[in-house]
Amino acid sequence: MRLALFLLPLMASPAFANKIYITNERGNSVSVLDSATWEKIAEFPAGNRPRGITISPDGKKLYVCASDDDTVRVFDPETYEEIGTLPSGPDPELFVLGPGGNPLYIANEDDNLVTVVDVETRAVLAEVPVGVEPEGMAISPDGKTLVNTSETTNMAHFIDTESYQITHNILVDQRPRYAEFTADGTKLYVTSEIGGTLAVVDLTGSEPVVAKKIAFEVPGVLPEWLQPVGVRITADDSRVFVALGPANRVAVIDGTTDEVIDYLLVGQRVWQMALTPDEAFLITTNGNSNDVSIIDVKAEKVIKSVQVGEQPWGVVVAPD
Amino acid sequence: MPLLRTFIAAASALFALALPAAAVEVKAAVLRIDRTLPLPISRLDIPPGDLGFAGAELATEDNQTTGRFIGMEFSLETRAVAPEAAGDALDALKAEGIGLIVVLGDGPTTLALADRAGPEVLILNAGARDEALREEDCRANMLHVAPSRQMTTDAVVQFLIWKKWARLLLIHGSHPEDAALADAYRASAKKFGAKIVEERLFEDTGGARRTDTGHVLVQRQIPVFTQDTEDHDVVVAADESDVFAAYLPFHTWTPRPVVGSAGLIPVTWMPALEAWGATQFQRRFENLTGRGMREEDYQVWLALRVVGEAVTRTGSADPAAIRDYALSEAFELAAFKGQKVTFRPWNGQLRQPIMLTDRHVMVSVSPQDGYLHPVSPLDTLGRDRPETACTAFGG
Numbered sequence: 025m026r027l028a029l030f031l032l033p034l035m036a037s038p039a040f041a042n043k044i045y046i047t048n049e050r051g052n053s054v055s056v057l058d059s060a061t062w063e064k065i066a067e068f069p070a071g072n073r074p075r076g077i078t079i080s081p082d083g084k085k086l087y088v089c090a091s092d093d094d095t096v097r098v099f100d101p102e103t104y105e106e107i108g109t110l111p112s113g114p115d116p117e118l119f120v121l122g123p124g125g126n127p128l129y130i131a132n133e134d135d136n137l138v139t140v141v142d143v144e145t146r147a148v149l150a151e152v153p154v155g156v157e158p159e160g161m162a163i164s165p166d167g168k169t170l171v172n173t174s175e176t177t178n179m180a181h182f183i184d185t186e187s188y189q190i191t192h193n194i195l196v197d198q199r200p201r202y203a204e205f206t207a208d209g210t211k212l213y214v215t216s217e218i219g220g221t222l223a224v225v226d227l228t229g230s231e232p233v234v235a236k237k238i239a240f241e242v243p244g245v246l247p248e249w250l251q252p253v254g255v256r257i258t259a260d261d262s263r264v265f266v267a268l269g270p271a272n273r274v275a276v277i278d279g280t281t282d283e284v285i286d287y288l289l290v291g292q293r294v295w296q297m298a299l300t301p302d303e304a305f306l307i308t309t310n311g312n313s314n315d316v317s318i319i320d321v322k323a324e325k326v327i328k329s330v331q332v333g334e335q336p337w338g339v340v341v342a343p344d
Numbered sequence: 345m346p347l348l349r350t351f352i353a354a355a356s357a358l359f360a361l362a363l364p365a366a367a368v369e370v371k372a373a374v375l376r377i378d379r380t381l382p383l384p385i386s387r388l389d390i391p392p393g394d395l396g397f398a399g400a401e402l403a404t405e406d407n408q409t410t411g412r413f414i415g416m417e418f419s420l421e422t423r424a425v426a427p428e429a430a431g432d433a434l435d436a437l438k439a440e441g442i443g444l445i446v447v448l449g450d451g452p453t454t455l456a457l458a459d460r461a462g463p464e465v466l467i468l469n470a471g472a473r474d475e476a477l478r479e480e481d482c483r484a485n486m487l488h489v490a491p492s493r494q495m496t497t498d499a500v501v502q503f504l505i506w507k508k509w510a511r512l513l514l515i516h517g518s519h520p521e522d523a524a525l526a527d528a529y530r531a532s533a534k535k536f537g538a539k540i541v542e543e544r545l546f547e548d549t550g551g552a553r554r555t556d557t558g559h560v561l562v563q564r565q566i567p568v569f570t571q572d573t574e575d576h577d578v579v580v581a582a583d584e585s586d587v588f589a590a591y592l593p594f595h596t597w598t599p600r601p602v603v604g605s606a607g608l609i610p611v612t613w614m615p616a617l618e619a620w621g622a623t624q625f626q627r628r629f630e631n632l633t634g635r636g637m638r639e640e641d642y643q644v645w646l647a648l649r650v651v652g653e654a655v656t657r658t659g660s661a662d663p664a665a666i667r668d669y670a671l672s673e674a675f676e677l678a679a680f681k682g683q684k685v686t687f688r689p690w691n692g693q694l695r696q697p698i699m700l701t702d703r704h705v706m707v708s709v710s711p712q713d714g715y716l717h718p719v720s721p722l723d724t725l726g727r728d729r730p731e732t733a734c735t736a737f738g739g
């Protein structure tokens with residue numbers, strides 16, 4: 025009882041300190057921030073051209089796509105020591121972990137393949153042929169469906185994670201970069217960087233269907249620069265955040281109506297994003313201003329920017 | 345209008361996917377016109393035997409990777425012929441039932457082929473940069489993936505203005521192509537407010553291109569040729585015939601940068617490009633061919649990707665349907681240039697950024713920041729709609 029009383033004030037506050045890991049594509053490093061202070065507390069070498077980054081659900085393993093090393097590097101998130109590598113195929117850029125933390129699904133842009141790797145045994149479980157230049161990777165909440173986007177084929181490929189067969193292909197606009205499922209699994213959002221749109225894919229029917237394409241418009245910004253890339257969705261599916269690349273904005277979308285409600289000015293060439301576990305904050309990587317922007321999710325305001333390494337690309341937050 | 349466009353794209357996407365599994369066959373060909381030309385000044389420029397065809401092979405692979413998901417079968421024929429044999433080669437391809445033909449050749453031959461092909465064939469011009477093909481000699485059955493000369497000269501002059509290097513010494517060659525390129529530079533200078541302070545003609549007097557100690561003479565002759573000029577910021581070389589421009593950098597009397605046919609060169613592609621996700625594309629090409637990608641390869645690749653994109657979205661392999669879709673507002677294509685490329689509906693010219701390179705790295709890309717346009721900044725490169733002399737597109 026006494027213990028519980030002690031814990032109560034702690035749990036009521038959102039101020040769980042989480043480490044935030046940011047890959048610096050040009051700096052060949054990972055910067056570590058503390059979410060309580062937003063101070064940079066460490067920076068460690070992470071191989072050549074680190075881009076995609078993710079962390080195991082138990083917070084014990086940090087995975088980094090070292091693109092120019094043609095491998096996935098695995099780090100201890102506390103000591104920052106490298107504890108191993110995983111076979112990835114050439115030039116890994118983005119990947120996604122199965123909901124239980126295994127396997128790891130990796131997009132191999134050079135070979136038009138999705139590689140499935142067991143993170144414990146390092147075995148390649150499958151290679152799935154997909155379209156030209158596979159890039160975005162998303163896993164459904166139940167772990168049964170993997171989605172890969174191929175940049176030159178302009179498709180989202182739906183892959184059954186048991187049979188490793190493609191079940192559906194849907195065409196989206198030019199150069200699809202990123203895909204993300206809603207938490208309830210009824211929708212998939214796909215960004216098309218060159219097409220400048222966000223496709224809303226309805227998953228409630230017998231086949232996935234593009235229900236809507238959301239376009240973006242910011243006064244004073246050339247339409248050519250509105251290039252949607254990273255996507256993050258709140259756990260209640262009420263808000264969808266879309267990084268708009270060289271437009272230096274994050275679009276805020278109402279997850280119910282799928283209408284854009286606001287644009288938040290962040291750093292230059294905003295690329296990927298991550299939410300803190302309590303969803304109080306959204307962190308964006310800004311590749312051309314070498315910083316990250318911190319967005320207060322509830323207020324939908326940018327509250328801070330923090331300098332990191334050279335050309336920040338990916339970001340992941342340690343679980344509680 | 346954006347709403348309508350979204351609707352068309354979505355509707356056609358659904359249509360493509362609703363097609364039955366029976367394969368739609370898409371037959372395309374590349375017809376390359378090989379003229380007998382003198383050796384290039386630099387042996388780095390000797391054309392490989394598969395020039396253009398290699399780009400076609402990669403495009404066909406790319407199209408087919410997409411095609412297998414939606415029941416499309418892409419095939420490719422390639423022919424390399426002399427200009428006088430071009431007509432017969434075209435007839436033979438038509439007889440094989442091929443109605444999508446990429447032409448990589450000179451302006452007059454390309455125009456003759458478009459006239460001979462007839463309205464049931466779609467010609468995609470991947471080589472000729474002649475202004476006339478887009479203007480008074482435009483043809484309804486011909487789209488231009490290659491940029492016009494003035495698109496490339498506008499790209500150079502925009503950069504010079506951005507640099508505030510507005511006083512130009514124009515040196516042009518003595519062949520008709522050189523004169524056409526010099527005309528384009530004059531038009532670009534006028535358009536963007538640069539001043540050509542002096543012009544000089546470099547006469548092609550023939551002679552061998554390969555001599556053991558040619559550099560000794562070059563080092564003496566070029567300074568003499570470029571002395572006593574008006575004050576200038578930059579030397580603009582108009583030498584499409586590859587006679588002298590390569591000798592200008594470092595040899596001019598006054599120390600000034602060289603742009604145009606040497607020095608800083610406007611290109612549609614360069615094998616060093618890594619921006620805009622181009623690295624994987626370069627590597628796919630290099631794995632296929634064992635060499636770097638040249639402009640001709642890129643332009644042929646792009647022409648066939650236009651076909652692939654139109655087929656994927658419309659579900660039709662009919663040349664007329666592909667042409668109409670390419671010219672419609674719904675068409676857009678990612679081309680490793682950082683923004684989508686589209687067609688000008690009034691003359692069938694592909695809008696595209698032009699890169700400026702010293703052939704080692706990309707120095708800049710045009711259109712330059714600050715050149716605005718009501719339709720697209722890309723329309724600041726080349727002749728715009730109000731200036732067009734083309735009537736074949738119903739505009």
